[in-house]
Amino acid sequence: MIDRLTAIGTWLARRAENILALMLFAMFAVFILQIVFRYVLNLPIGWTHEISVVLWLWLVLFGAGFVLREREEIRFDIIYGAVGPRLRRIMAIITSVALVMLYTLSLPAMADYVAFMKVERTAYLKIPFNWVYAIYLAFAVAAIIRYLWLGWTAIRGKAPEEFDPTKAGSGV
Template identity: 35%
Template sequence: MLKRTRQFAEGTSAAIFALLFLVFVIQVTMRFVFNKPLAWSDELIVVLYILMVFWSAATLLKEKEHVMLDLVYEALPPGGRRVFGLIGAALTAGLMLVLLPQAFDYVKFMHREKTPVLDIPFSYVFAPFIIFVTIVAVQYLVKFCRLLGRNWRQYI
């Protein structure tokens, strides 16, 4: 099931990027070949970029691929790494869960504003942030539970 979920996440990211690239190529072609720039293309590229960044960061990046300062963590014995991992997972999940209602309120508030050209409600533009916060919170809750389990050494 995890393999299928990962394949779905990769496929979704690839589809978003392909659409972004297609719009970009259309924009460049229209502007430089036909001298007829498209007003909507820049806006759509930004919206797709935001979606791609939040979706991919939440679903595809592994924790080890994120930038982090782990000099102290790497110097600790396995038990110390477990404690740091538990604290870090609890703090990250907790902060994301505290952030979630405020993020939802902000996105809901932004529904009244729309993008200038495509007339897309900004709530749709910022909705990927809610997906990002939710997925990251769940990932760190899972990590916390795994670090409490019997096989915790494989998750440090």
């Protein structure tokens, strides 16, 4: 059963990476289209900028919520790397509790805001703003689940892995 769940989780993680890559490709294509129309054809168009901004927002929040792994997150490596496993566990617990509380407290207000924004639409494509901002809700729920899990594993005695600057990479 665990092997089956692991396989499903791995498959879902790969599909999330595929979605992120498609969004990045779409943003790049629209950006190139914007350059061609503005500087080659001398016909500036606004919808390309709008799509780029919406895709950037979705790229960042979707990527942080569903693709980015814990070891790839930004942290204060100088402090984090200078302490032992016990203090790293304590730091992970404190961070987890703080972030779960902040995201949980902000979630109802943000849900109300997203629901309220259905009355506004983007300038060119008339996309309802609740669709644009809905990704925050998915991000916040994913972050709550992630930090609940990280806090739970730290409480159970597993310290987050130590950062090794000699093995730093781009996440690949």
